[in-house]
Amino acid sequence: MFSLKNTKQYIFIGAIILVASLFANKLKQNFESNDEYELIRKYLLNDSPLYGYNRPKLWIHTKYEINSRKWKNFYSRNTTDLNQPYLHLTIKTIINHCGDDFNICLIDDQSFSKLLPSWDVDVSTLAEPTRSHFRELAMTQLIYYYGGMVVPNSFVCMKNLKPFYDKAVTNNKPFVCEAINRTSNLLKQKHKMLFIPDLYFMGAPKNNDVILELVEYLKKRNKNPHFSSDNEFLGDSSYWCLDAINAGKMELIGGELVGVKTEDRKTVLLEDLMEEDYLKLHKSAVGIYIPADEILNRPKYQWFAVMPSEQLMKTNMIITKYLMNAIIDTSSEYTKSNEIKSVVSI
Numbered sequence: 001m002f003s004l005k006n007t008k009q010y011i012f013i014g015a016i017i018l019v020a021s022l023f024a025n026k027l028k029q030n031f032e033s034n035d036e037y038e039l040i041r042k043y044l045l046n047d048s049p050l051y052g053y054n055r056p057k058l059w060i061h062t063k064y065e066i067n068s069r070k071w072k073n074f075y076s077r078n079t080t081d082l083n084q085p086y087l088h089l090t091i092k093t094i095i096n097h098c099g100d101d102f103n104i105c106l107i108d109d110q111s112f113s114k115l116l117p118s119w120d121v122d123v124s125t126l127a128e129p130t131r132s133h134f135r136e137l138a139m140t141q142l143i144y145y146y147g148g149m150v151v152p153n154s155f156v157c158m159k160n161l162k163p164f165y166d167k168a169v170t171n172n173k174p175f176v177c178e179a180i181n182r183t184s185n186l187l188k189q190k191h192k193m194l195f196i197p198d199l200y201f202m203g204a205p206k207n208n209d210v211i212l213e214l215v216e217y218l219k220k221r222n223k224n225p226h227f228s229s230d231n232e233f234l235g236d237s238s239y240w241c242l243d244a245i246n247a248g249k250m251e252l253i254g255g256e257l258v259g260v261k262t263e264d265r266k267t268v269l270l271e272d273l274m275e276e277d278y279l280k281l282h283k284s285a286v287g288i289y290i291p292a293d294e295i296l297n298r299p300k301y302q303w304f305a306v307m308p309s310e311q312l313m314k315t316n317m318i319i320t321k322y323l324m325n326a327i328i329d330t331s332s333e334y335t336k337s338n339e340i341k342s343v344v345s346i
Contacts, residue, residue, distance in 0.1 A: 055342060056165060056203075057148030058102035060091060061139060063109070064124075085309045086154075086323075090290065093157040093326040099341030101162035102148070106345040112138040114346060116145065129229050130222075136199055136237065137218040143174070144215055147206030154292035155201075155258070156319070158326045164286050165203060168253055174204030174211050176241050178255030179289075180267050183235030194267060195255050197241035201289070210249045214240065256281075259288030270294050270301060273319040288322055 095104055107115070109123040116138060123134050139150055149165050151157075168175040179198035204211045217240055221231065231237065244250040255261030260268050262280040270291055272279060281288070295301050304312075313324055 055101060055103045057146050058094070058098055058104045058161070059139065059142055059148060059150045060094060060104065060106050060153050061108065061135075061150070062087070062091075062106070062153050063135075084292070084305045085307065086290075086304065086312055087292070089309055089312075089323055089327065090154050090156050093287075093323070094151060094153075094155060094161075095341065095343055096327070097157045097160050097329075098162065099343055101160060102165075102342070104341075104343040106343065107142075109135065111346040112142075116141050129232060133218070133222050133231065137215065137222055140199065140202075140211060140215050140218060143202065143204050144208065144211045145206070147204060147208075149203030150199075150201065152200050152289060152292070154290040155287050156290065156323050156326050157287045158322065158329070159286040161286055164257065168203060168251055169205055171251070172205055172208075173249065173251050174208050174214075175202060175251040175253050176245075177201035177253040177258050178260060179238075180255075180260055180269075181235075183233065183238060185234045185239065194265075195261060196235060196238045197245060197250075197252055198238055199241070201253075201258055210244060214244075254282075257285055259285055270298070274301065274304070274317050276316050276318055278318060279322075287326070288319065290319065 091106070098104060112121070112123065113119050119138065119141075121134055121138075123131055123138070126134060142148075143150065149161070151161070176197045176199060178195040179200060181193050181196040183196060184192070214237075218237065221236065241250060241252075245252045256263060256265075259279075259281065261282075262268060263282040264280060266280075268279060268288070273288070273290060279288070292305075295305050307315075312320060
């Protein structure tokens with residue numbers, strides 16, 4: 001029979017073994033995780049022939065923030081799940097059209113520390129507008145270190161973006177796209193412009209000097225300890241890009257190519273996307289940009305963010321028709337490519 005003393009010893013030894021096992025498994029997971037991201041950096045992000053040496057990177061960032069758009073259960077009112085089904089469809093259009101010619105990288109705020117040297121900022125713990133400022137800095141640094149193009153996850157991609165990208169960086173310059181002007185800076189503009197350069201859709205070759213200048217400017221801006229929306233109101237980063245464009249150091253891509261401007265130079269508003277009438281898009285347009293943040297900020301259109309994909313595709317909204325056409329266009333068995341799509345979630 002086991003004595004009380006022996007029983008205590010066995011329990012103690014068993015506890016030690018259990019703790020050691022848990023610690024070893026945790027350590028093993030950390031090593032495996034580190035090895036995985038080291039492989040990503042070594043092969044996918046550093047132009048390895050294994051993933052297509054000549055493929056540029058296409059960065060798609062998604063924000064996972066606390067929301068109550070869909071409850072997991074009655075007692076869990078908030079969640080960090082995306083809960084925006086339409087974004088899965090827009091990302092699908094980008095992957096389907098561009099996966100053969102780009103290394104597509106799906107990233108979030110947690111990816112920055114894995115990809116950027118000496119990045120030690122936990123973006124998810126920051127408050128707005130500081131969070132957006134550091135997110136903008138991180139995306140710009142990704143373009144500097146790895147090159148490629150940033151495409152918003154709410155972009156309905158209707159064509160392969162490779163010709164668009166190649167033409168934009170022909171002169172070895174970075175490029176930014178036009179966006180609807182939401183700023184008001186009387187010192188920079190005598191008359192309000194309808195469109196202004198924006199970093200939401202940008203790209204550049206790897207280690208570009210102009211992008212490095214932009215990175216240094218954003219770092220200096222982010223050192224301001226005050227919580228202020230002056231940068232958004234005045235459009236500081238947009239006007240930095242405008243100065244670079246006027247100096248011949250940066251290319252500006254017209255908004256008509258990314259679906260924020262019609263062929264007759266009028267703005268494409270969120271209201272227009274929700275109507276049933278076709279948009280007067282330019283014949284060279286590669287897609288349509290859906291203003292995801294505006295959808296979440298305007299109660300009138302928040303239903304669009306939470307509508308299930310199946311229901312969304314049955315509506316008569318014009319954006320749904322463009323979205324459906326973009327998906328069907330890449331699913332035809334007669335146009336299917338034999339190339340292996342390069343997509344990684346980091």
